[in-house]
Amino acid sequence: MSKQRKSKQPIKKRVTFSDDTTVTRQSHGHKKDSIDHEHPPVFVRKTWLTIPYHLIALLYYYIYGSEFDSTTLLFCLLPTQVAYLIVQFNKCTIYGNKRLKINYSLLLVSIFASLLLSVPAAIIAVLFGAPVVNKLFETWLLGLHASFLSYPVIYSVFNCDFKVGLWKKYFITIIVGGWISCVVIPLDWDRNWQTWPIPVVVGIYLGAFVGYTIGSYI
Amino acid sequence: MRGILGFVLVAQLLSVLLFAIGFFPQKNVMNGNATFSINKKLQEETKQPFKKLVLIVIDALRSDFLFDESSSNFHFVHSKLNSGEAWGYTAYSNPPTVTLPRLKGITTGSTPNFLDALLNVAEDDSSSNVKDQDSWLKQFHSKGYRMRFFGDDTWLKLFPLEFFNDYEGTNSFFVSDFEQVDLNVTRHIPRQLEKTEDWDVLILHYLGLDHIGHKGGANSKFMPAKHREMDQIVGKLYDNLDEDTLLIVMGDHGMNDAGNHGGSSAGETSAGLVFFSKKLSKFKIPIRQLNARLPITSNSSDYQYLTQVQQMDLVPTLAALYNVPIPKNSVGVIIPDFLQLLDPNIIDTKLLENYKQLLELSKVEYDDELFNLNVFDLEKRSECQRIMKTLQEKLIAATTEYDYTMLAIGCFMSLVLTLVMAIFSFFQMASNKYFFASVLLASILGFSCFGSSFVEEEHQIWWWVITGCLFISAAKTMHYFEHSVILLCLRLIRGWNNTGQKTVYPYVISKILEENSTLQWNLNALTFFVISLNGNQNSMWGFISSSTLGILCLAYKATWAVVNKEIVPWYIQNIMDNCASFFQDGNKKDYSSTLIPMASFFLHSVAAIIFFTLLWGKFNKHHPSFSLKCISKYVTILMMFLSSSVNIPQFLIFEIMRSFISKILKKHYNSNIYLTSLISLCLQNFAFFQFGGTNSIATIDISNAYHGISENYNIYVIGVLMVLSNFAPSIYWAMFSWDIIYDIKETNFNKWASFTKSKIPTSLFNCIVGLCLMLACVMFRYHLFVWSVFSPKLCYFVGWNLFMNAIFGWVLEVLLLSITN
Known part of the structure; x- marks a missing residue:
C-alpha cells in the first residue's frame, strides 16, 4: 500500500529513520487541514484493543504447559502475532486520519523481515552478554522470539513510511524486559527454568506485553 | 569539605575494620597435650601394628x-589397591x-578457622603456627619418634x-x-632409604601438582606426566619399605576444574587418601573397595570414590595405630576399617578413648552408664561409632564465637556514617540526578550482599548495571555508533576470562590465546605499541x-613466557635477545637468570621516570x-607488567573504550564529574572481575607478585606487588577519571574542588554497600555459606576500601595533586 502511494507522488521521497517527535505530538490534536500529505502523522490509538492478551496465554502455556519448550512456543507465537496484528494492532494504527487496510503481501514480507531481523537481534543479545559459542542456537532462538514479538511493529514500520522514531519504544520495551529478567540467572536455585534462554524469553514476552499495552501512552 | 570527606573515609574504614575484628575472632583452642585416660596401663603396654610411618602429601x-x-x-x-x-x-x-588450614586439620584434627585461609596467602608467621596446639606430630615427638620432613615449608612454619x-x-x-x-x-629419598634405621617418621610434601593446576587447570x-612421576615415587618408597x-599418600585438598581451590565445591573438598602396607593384605578390605576394580569408571562428577571419610579422621587413626593419645582438639573418628589392625584387647579402649575425647571437646559430661568397657560387644561398638559420627558433625558445624560488641560498634558507626554521608x-550534589544514581547503584550492590549467589556472581551485577547504563545513554543521546563500539569492547572483555563460581565456559578468549x-x-606487541604511542604524539619526552x-x-613478559616453555614470535624473540644481552654476563643463553635483573631494572625505571616527570612538570609549571x-601512562605499563600475558591485550580494548567514553562524556554530559566518577567505579569493578577476580579467596592471584623478587625476598614488597597485580585493571580505570576530572580545557579550574567532587559518589557508595554488607554478615552469621561466601566478601570489601579507595584514591591522588601545580 505504501508502495502504491509513493509511486504516485512525483516529489522526491524521503525515508527518515529519525525520531520524528513533531509527528507523534500532533497525534493529540490532529486536524485535517494540518496534515502534511507527504508525511502524514502516524500514531497508535489509546485503546484497550492494543493489549496483547495472547502473549499472556502463550506465557502461561510456556511455563505450565510445555515445560519451557522454546521452539514450540515460537511456532505458537507466529500465527498469534499475525492474528494480533490483523485483528487488533493494525486497527489501532492511524496513518494520517485513517486506518490502513491490511496489506497481505506486506504481512509475508514482514515475516521474512522478522526472520532476517532475528540475526541482528541475536547479535544484540550477544552484545548484552548472551553466550556465543556453546549456546549459539539458543541465543538465535531468543533472537527469533524477540523479532517475532516485534513483528506487528516491523509490519507497521514498513506500512507507515519507515517512521522508526515512533516505533522505537516498542523495541526498547522488549529489550528492557529481557534486560530486567537477567536478574534471576546468577541465582543458585538450580531450577530448570534458569537455563539459557528461558528467563530472557519470559522477560521479553513480559516486556512486549507491557510495551504493546502502554506503548501508545508513552 | 575535603576534611569532612576525609573524616568519613577514615571513620568508615575504622568501622569496617572493627566489624571485621568482631567477625573473625581467633578460635578458642584447648591447650595442653592429651594423655591416655582409660586403661592407661593396658594402652601403654600394647603392641602397636606399625613402627614406621611415611606420609606423602x-x-x-x-x-x-x-x-x-x-x-x-x-x-x-591402582595395582596395590586391587591386590588389597x-x-x-x-x-x-x-x-x-x-x-595452611588443611595442614592444621591433618595434624591437629581440628576444624580450620577463616583467618587461616587469609594467613595462607599472607604467609604471616606469628599467629598461624600450631606450636602450642596438640597434634599427632607433637605426640609422636614426645614419644621419641625421630621425624624428618622434606617439602612445602609451610610445615616448618x-x-x-x-x-x-x-x-x-x-x-x-x-x-x-x-x-x-x-x-x-x-632428591632426599635415596638417602632416607639407605639408612631407614635413622628415622621413624618421614613426611614429604609435593607441590608440583598444585602448581600445574593453578597454571593449566x-x-x-x-x-599425566606428574601423576606418573608421583606414582613412581610412591612405588619406589613402597618397594623399599x-x-x-x-x-x-594423600592430598591436602582438591581443586576445581580451573585448578583453583579455597572454596567448598565438590572438587575442592574431595581429596584422595590411600594407606599402603604389605600387612594390610592380611586384613579385611574395606567393603566398598572389595567390590570395586581400580581405576574406577565413573560418570558422575561428585568426586566420591570408595569409602568416604573426614580428612580429620586421619588424626585419631594415626594416634591409635601408633599408640599415642589422640590430640586434644581433634574432631576425628578412628576409621573403622583400621580397628582390626589393633590388638583385640585394646580396640574397645581406643574407641572409648576417642569417644571420651570428642565428648570433652563438645563440653558434654562423660556418662559411664552408656558405654562401659565390661559390656562392650559388637553392637555397642557400632553404636559408639555412630554416636561419635554425630558428635563429629556437630563439632564441625559449630561456628566460632562472634564478638558481638565489636559487631554492634561497627554496624552502628557505619549506620551513622551512612546517614551523615x-x-x-544530598546537599552537595543538590538537585542532581547523579545523587539518585549513586544511591540506586549502591542500593543494587548493597541488596546483592544479601544473596549468596549474587555475591558469588557479582560480576554479573556489574555487567547488568553497565549494559543498562549504556543502553539508557544510547537511547538518550542517540549516538549509536559510539555506544555500540563500547558495548562490543565490553562484550569482548566479558568473554575474556571465566569468573564467578557458577559457569565455566569452555571457550573464553584467554583460553584461545593460551593455545x-x-x-x-602479536596482540601483546600491538597493545604495547598502541599504549606507548597513543596520546604521546605531541610530547617527545612522553613518547x-x-x-x-x-x-x-x-x-620481560616474553622472557618470562619463554622460561615457562611458551613460544613467542621471532621478532619478539629478537627484542628479547637484545634486551637480555644487557642483563647477562657472557654470551650464554640462559633466560631465567636475566628475569630478576630485568624486572627490577624495569620497576626502578618506572619509579625514576615518574619522579622526573613530576619534577619536570613542577619546574616548568605545567598544568596538572x-x-x-x-x-597514568607509565602506571598503565606497570599494570601490564603485573598482569598475566593473556590478559595484556585487554588493555588495548580498555584504551579503545577509554577514548570513546571520554568522547561521549565530554560531548554529551559536559564532563560531569559525578558521572565520571560513577562510571569509573563501575568499570573498576567490572574489569577486576573480568581479569579473573572473584569474591572468593581461591582466585587471589599470586603468580604475578614475584616479578623482580629474588630468593631472599621481602614479604612486604611481595604484598604490595600482589595487591597491585590483583587490582591492575581497577587501577587503570581509576586513572581513567583523571583525564576528565582534571581537564586542561576546563575554565576556572580548581583541582581540589574537582577532587572533592569526584570523591563524593564513591564515598556514598562505600558507606551504603558497607552498611548492607555488615548487616548481611550479621544476619547470615549461622548460614551454611558464611565462611565460603560472606567472610571472603567482607575481606574483599576491606581490600577494596583500604587499597583502591583509601590508598590509591586518596593518599596517592592527593600526593600527586599536591606535587603538581
Missing part, C-alpha cells in the same frame, strides 16, 4: 586423580580448602623445628615451576619514556593534567 591431589579411569595415571597405586595391599578413601577436606631431625623446605610461591620444586623433595597437559611401615552528599601463542604475542618502558616490559596524563 601431594598438594591438591583430588580423589579422581588417584581413582578415576579418565584422569588418573597412578598405575602402581592398599586401602583407598575419599577424604572430605573442610573448607577453606587452602594448604607450623611446627617447631626441633620436631624434625632432618628437614628441608621448598617454597610454594613460584607457581610456574612444576619440576624443580618436586625434584628438591625427591585440572586437565592440563602436564598432569618393610611390613612394619605404613605409607600414606547521605545528607551531606595460540603467536596470536597472543620516548613510555616506548622504552613498553619495550622493556614486552621483553599534563603530568597526570604522563604518569
Whole structure:
C-alpha cells in the first residue's frame, strides 16, 4: 500500500529513520487541514484493543504447559502475532486520519523481515552478554522470539513510511524486559527454568506485553 | 569539605575494620597435650601394628586423580589397591580448602578457622603456627619418634623445628615451576632409604601438582606426566619399605576444574587418601573397595570414590595405630576399617578413648552408664561409632564465637556514617540526578550482599548495571555508533576470562590465546605499541619514556613466557635477545637468570621516570593534567607488567573504550564529574572481575607478585606487588577519571574542588554497600555459606576500601595533586 502511494507522488521521497517527535505530538490534536500529505502523522490509538492478551496465554502455556519448550512456543507465537496484528494492532494504527487496510503481501514480507531481523537481534543479545559459542542456537532462538514479538511493529514500520522514531519504544520495551529478567540467572536455585534462554524469553514476552499495552501512552 | 570527606573515609574504614575484628575472632583452642585416660596401663603396654610411618602429601591431589579411569595415571597405586595391599578413601577436606588450614586439620584434627585461609596467602608467621596446639606430630615427638620432613615449608612454619631431625623446605610461591620444586623433595629419598634405621617418621610434601593446576587447570597437559612421576615415587618408597611401615599418600585438598581451590565445591573438598602396607593384605578390605576394580569408571562428577571419610579422621587413626593419645582438639573418628589392625584387647579402649575425647571437646559430661568397657560387644561398638559420627558433625558445624560488641560498634558507626554521608552528599550534589544514581547503584550492590549467589556472581551485577547504563545513554543521546563500539569492547572483555563460581565456559578468549601463542604475542606487541604511542604524539619526552618502558616490559613478559616453555614470535624473540644481552654476563643463553635483573631494572625505571616527570612538570609549571596524563601512562605499563600475558591485550580494548567514553562524556554530559566518577567505579569493578577476580579467596592471584623478587625476598614488597597485580585493571580505570576530572580545557579550574567532587559518589557508595554488607554478615552469621561466601566478601570489601579507595584514591591522588601545580 505504501508502495502504491509513493509511486504516485512525483516529489522526491524521503525515508527518515529519525525520531520524528513533531509527528507523534500532533497525534493529540490532529486536524485535517494540518496534515502534511507527504508525511502524514502516524500514531497508535489509546485503546484497550492494543493489549496483547495472547502473549499472556502463550506465557502461561510456556511455563505450565510445555515445560519451557522454546521452539514450540515460537511456532505458537507466529500465527498469534499475525492474528494480533490483523485483528487488533493494525486497527489501532492511524496513518494520517485513517486506518490502513491490511496489506497481505506486506504481512509475508514482514515475516521474512522478522526472520532476517532475528540475526541482528541475536547479535544484540550477544552484545548484552548472551553466550556465543556453546549456546549459539539458543541465543538465535531468543533472537527469533524477540523479532517475532516485534513483528506487528516491523509490519507497521514498513506500512507507515519507515517512521522508526515512533516505533522505537516498542523495541526498547522488549529489550528492557529481557534486560530486567537477567536478574534471576546468577541465582543458585538450580531450577530448570534458569537455563539459557528461558528467563530472557519470559522477560521479553513480559516486556512486549507491557510495551504493546502502554506503548501508545508513552 | 575535603576534611569532612576525609573524616568519613577514615571513620568508615575504622568501622569496617572493627566489624571485621568482631567477625573473625581467633578460635578458642584447648591447650595442653592429651594423655591416655582409660586403661592407661593396658594402652601403654600394647603392641602397636606399625613402627614406621611415611606420609606423602601431594598438594591438591583430588580423589579422581588417584581413582578415576579418565584422569588418573597412578598405575602402581591402582595395582596395590586391587591386590588389597592398599586401602583407598575419599577424604572430605573442610573448607577453606587452602594448604595452611588443611595442614592444621591433618595434624591437629581440628576444624580450620577463616583467618587461616587469609594467613595462607599472607604467609604471616606469628599467629598461624600450631606450636602450642596438640597434634599427632607433637605426640609422636614426645614419644621419641625421630621425624624428618622434606617439602612445602609451610610445615616448618607450623611446627617447631626441633620436631624434625632432618628437614628441608621448598617454597610454594613460584607457581610456574612444576619440576624443580618436586625434584628438591625427591632428591632426599635415596638417602632416607639407605639408612631407614635413622628415622621413624618421614613426611614429604609435593607441590608440583598444585602448581600445574593453578597454571593449566585440572586437565592440563602436564598432569599425566606428574601423576606418573608421583606414582613412581610412591612405588619406589613402597618397594623399599618393610611390613612394619605404613605409607600414606594423600592430598591436602582438591581443586576445581580451573585448578583453583579455597572454596567448598565438590572438587575442592574431595581429596584422595590411600594407606599402603604389605600387612594390610592380611586384613579385611574395606567393603566398598572389595567390590570395586581400580581405576574406577565413573560418570558422575561428585568426586566420591570408595569409602568416604573426614580428612580429620586421619588424626585419631594415626594416634591409635601408633599408640599415642589422640590430640586434644581433634574432631576425628578412628576409621573403622583400621580397628582390626589393633590388638583385640585394646580396640574397645581406643574407641572409648576417642569417644571420651570428642565428648570433652563438645563440653558434654562423660556418662559411664552408656558405654562401659565390661559390656562392650559388637553392637555397642557400632553404636559408639555412630554416636561419635554425630558428635563429629556437630563439632564441625559449630561456628566460632562472634564478638558481638565489636559487631554492634561497627554496624552502628557505619549506620551513622551512612546517614551523615547521605545528607551531606544530598546537599552537595543538590538537585542532581547523579545523587539518585549513586544511591540506586549502591542500593543494587548493597541488596546483592544479601544473596549468596549474587555475591558469588557479582560480576554479573556489574555487567547488568553497565549494559543498562549504556543502553539508557544510547537511547538518550542517540549516538549509536559510539555506544555500540563500547558495548562490543565490553562484550569482548566479558568473554575474556571465566569468573564467578557458577559457569565455566569452555571457550573464553584467554583460553584461545593460551593455545595460540603467536596470536597472543602479536596482540601483546600491538597493545604495547598502541599504549606507548597513543596520546604521546605531541610530547617527545612522553613518547620516548613510555616506548622504552613498553619495550622493556614486552621483553620481560616474553622472557618470562619463554622460561615457562611458551613460544613467542621471532621478532619478539629478537627484542628479547637484545634486551637480555644487557642483563647477562657472557654470551650464554640462559633466560631465567636475566628475569630478576630485568624486572627490577624495569620497576626502578618506572619509579625514576615518574619522579622526573613530576619534577619536570613542577619546574616548568605545567598544568596538572599534563603530568597526570604522563604518569597514568607509565602506571598503565606497570599494570601490564603485573598482569598475566593473556590478559595484556585487554588493555588495548580498555584504551579503545577509554577514548570513546571520554568522547561521549565530554560531548554529551559536559564532563560531569559525578558521572565520571560513577562510571569509573563501575568499570573498576567490572574489569577486576573480568581479569579473573572473584569474591572468593581461591582466585587471589599470586603468580604475578614475584616479578623482580629474588630468593631472599621481602614479604612486604611481595604484598604490595600482589595487591597491585590483583587490582591492575581497577587501577587503570581509576586513572581513567583523571583525564576528565582534571581537564586542561576546563575554565576556572580548581583541582581540589574537582577532587572533592569526584570523591563524593564513591564515598556514598562505600558507606551504603558497607552498611548492607555488615548487616548481611550479621544476619547470615549461622548460614551454611558464611565462611565460603560472606567472610571472603567482607575481606574483599576491606581490600577494596583500604587499597583502591583509601590508598590509591586518596593518599596517592592527593600526593600527586599536591606535587603538581
